[in-house]
Amino acid sequence: MAALLDVQGLGKRFGGFTALADIDLQVAAGERLGLIGPNGSGKSTFVNCISGTLRHDSGRVTLGGQLLDALPPHQRTRLGLARSFQLPRPFGSLTVAENLRVPLLYAGATKLSDAECRERGMALLGQVGLADKAAQRPRELTQIEQRKLELARAMAAGPRLLIADESMAGLSNAEVDEIVDLLLRLNGQGVTIIMIEHIMRAVMAFSQRLVCFVAGRKVADGLPEEVVRNPEVERAYLGE
Amino acid sequence: MTGDAPLSRPPMGTLAFWCWAAAFTGVVYLAGRWVTNDYVFFAGYIVLQYVLLATAWNILGGYAGYVNFGTAAFFAIGAYISTALNKWLGLPLPVLILAGAAVCGLIGLLMGGLTLKLQGVFFSIATLALAIVTQALITNWEYVGGAAGAYVIRPSRGPLGGSYVEYLFYTMLLLATLAVCIARTVERSAAGYGLAAIRDDEAAAEAAGVPTMKLKVATTVLSGALMGAAGAPLPFFVTYLDPPSAFNLAVAVNTIAMPLVGGTATWIGPVIGAVLLSIVQEAAMVTISSAVNLLLVGLIMIGFITLAPNGIMGLLRGRRR
Numbered sequence: 001m002a003a004l005l006d007v008q009g010l011g012k013r014f015g016g017f018t019a020l021a022d023i024d025l026q027v028a029a030g031e032r033l034g035l036i037g038p039n040g041s042g043k044s045t046f047v048n049c050i051s052g053t054l055r056h057d058s059g060r061v062t063l064g065g066q067l068l069d070a071l072p073p074h075q076r077t078r079l080g081l082a083r084s085f086q087l088p089r090p091f092g093s094l095t096v097a098e099n100l101r102v103p104l105l106y107a108g109a110t111k112l113s114d115a116e117c118r119e120r121g122m123a124l125l126g127q128v129g130l131a132d133k134a135a136q137r138p139r140e141l142t143q144i145e146q147r148k149l150e151l152a153r154a155m156a157a158g159p160r161l162l163i164a165d166e167s168m169a170g171l172s173n174a175e176v177d178e179i180v181d182l183l184l185r186l187n188g189q190g191v192t193i194i195m196i197e198h199i200m201r202a203v204m205a206f207s208q209r210l211v212c213f214v215a216g217r218k219v220a221d222g223l224p225e226e227v228v229r230n231p232e233v234e235r236a237y238l239g240e
Numbered sequence: 241m242t243g244d245a246p247l248s249r250p251p252m253g254t255l256a257f258w259c260w261a262a263a264f265t266g267v268v269y270l271a272g273r274w275v276t277n278d279y280v281f282f283a284g285y286i287v288l289q290y291v292l293l294a295t296a297w298n299i300l301g302g303y304a305g306y307v308n309f310g311t312a313a314f315f316a317i318g319a320y321i322s323t324a325l326n327k328w329l330g331l332p333l334p335v336l337i338l339a340g341a342a343v344c345g346l347i348g349l350l351m352g353g354l355t356l357k358l359q360g361v362f363f364s365i366a367t368l369a370l371a372i373v374t375q376a377l378i379t380n381w382e383y384v385g386g387a388a389g390a391y392v393i394r395p396s397r398g399p400l401g402g403s404y405v406e407y408l409f410y411t412m413l414l415l416a417t418l419a420v421c422i423a424r425t426v427e428r429s430a431a432g433y434g435l436a437a438i439r440d441d442e443a444a445a446e447a448a449g450v451p452t453m454k455l456k457v458a459t460t461v462l463s464g465a466l467m468g469a470a471g472a473p474l475p476f477f478v479t480y481l482d483p484p485s486a487f488n489l490a491v492a493v494n495t496i497a498m499p500l501v502g503g504t505a506t507w508i509g510p511v512i513g514a515v516l517l518s519i520v521q522e523a524a525m526v527t528i529s530s531a532v533n534l535l536l537v538g539l540i541m542i543g544f545i546t547l548a549p550n551g552i553m554g555l556l557r558g559r560r561r
Contacts, residue, residue: 053443077449085447091440093505094433102437105430107449157449 034207090138296466302504305439310367318471344468389482503553
């Protein structure tokens with residue numbers, strides 16, 4: 001089966017610093033992929049290049065066979081690539097429900113009516129457990145609620161591929177489990193998910209396959225249990 | 241935008257709002273026919289001109305959060321296009337207004353395409369530069385009088401009967417009402433949500449599928465066109481147009497102060513700010529001196545920025561919670 005996301009030879013430099021070098025990565029439709037790596041290993045740069053926030057210098061990225069390289073971020077979103085941000089970035093002047101309304105209005109393939117927007121937005125909020133907060137402003141939400149809003153807003157774009165960029169940093173153990181459950185449920189609905197995470201417990205519980213970046217290179221790609229035993233990965237995390 | 245708040249009354253539909261606005265315009269028109277003192281129309285014109293300018297500015301500055309310091313440029317270009325076309329072809333006022341709006345919309349397109357890649361304060365500085373460049377160009381445009389200025393003959397009677405100033409007042413009434421209706425329509429449409437998203441977090445807006453560049457350019461065109469329309473009747477109102485009066489500092493300052501004082505998030509804010517501030521200034525001009533105007537505006541603006549950054553509407557909304 002052809003890969004949903006196909007990244008070939010991706011490279012990105014900032015001046016003389018090579019942030020990403022020659023990354024190859026294929027993600028199959030419906031897969032749950034974990035992406036790990038120490039700080040500064042290029043995970044966020046990778047997300048930014050895939051989603052279009054940064055332009056990569058070399059290589060090619062396709063989603064469902066469609067070349068993404070020259071497209072601005074909003075067109076990639078419309079093609080089915082949604083992301084959540086590392087630090088939640090809600091639309092602060094809009095209510096929680098209106099936050100979802102933006103992608104519902106803009107990212108969908110078909111134009112939704114007012115009632116459809118409301119209905120779908122409330123359904124998504126129900127799914128992440130924020131239905132009773134619909135009329136509140138994002139700043140009134142707790143940390144975990146803001147993370148859920150971030151994921152719900154990404155889901156409102158109707159993605160085929162969701163990139164969850166460290167959506168659990170700073171959460172308690174119970175809250176981490178809650179987000180992992182949520183992501184597993186979304187995956188169960190057919191959404192392919194790339195989880196970028198430092199919390200190994202969450203990554204191991206979630207991922208079917210694990211990829212590790214070290215200093216802008218992919219050093220491991222395989223079954224999670226094998227990747228964490230990989231000597232290069234161990235060295236990167238634990239030192240010599 | 242509190243459309244999803246479960247307890248608030250359902251907002252008035254767009255069509256209903258346009259109907260109410262049309263009715264309001266009709267009532268003011270009929271009331272105006274009873275007024276015989278031309279001063280009322282002079283003062284009223286100024287108030288409505290500022291409602292139009294503040295509303296036009298707010299579509300970009302308030303909804304999208306892109307602060308345009310170049311209002312004076314759009315306003316003056318509207319006035320000078322109208323002066324030039326009047327001298328050349330002697331076209332009727334509505335045509336001059338359309339021409340001023342079209343040219344300023346085009347300038348908005350060019351300016352937007354060139355400068356909207358710049359975010360935040362850099363965009364604002366670029367608009368300021370536009371105002372300076374435009375003033376230099378127009379000061380050297382001999383056909384419309386250059387630095388010396390040009391006299392424009394104001395017809396003594398308006399086409400509707402009554403004085404020409406009365407006609408100018410009704411024209412401005414129509415333009416201002418139209419602008420407010422457009423602003424409210426934009427605010428409640430998908431574009432309104434897209435602009436609010438841009439204002440709050442542009443990268444997140446883009447990630448949510450909002451075509452931020454396209455939306456910003458379209459908004460700059462609309463905002464610029466409305467400012468151009470505001471300037472087009474000016475030559476007939478002042479009858480003598482020179483660069484210092486067209487590029488008046490008061491216009492630039494007022495246009496930003498009014499939405500800030502009223503509140504930038506919704507259509508009503510600039511209207512309240514414009515009516516309030518222009519009446520305060522008009523009163524100060526008549527009772528104290530014509531120089532104290534801008535001082536007052538400056539003080540009021542400082543007061544609001546420090547004490548009520550969300551303007552009068554922000555204060556009212558805070559009270560209700």
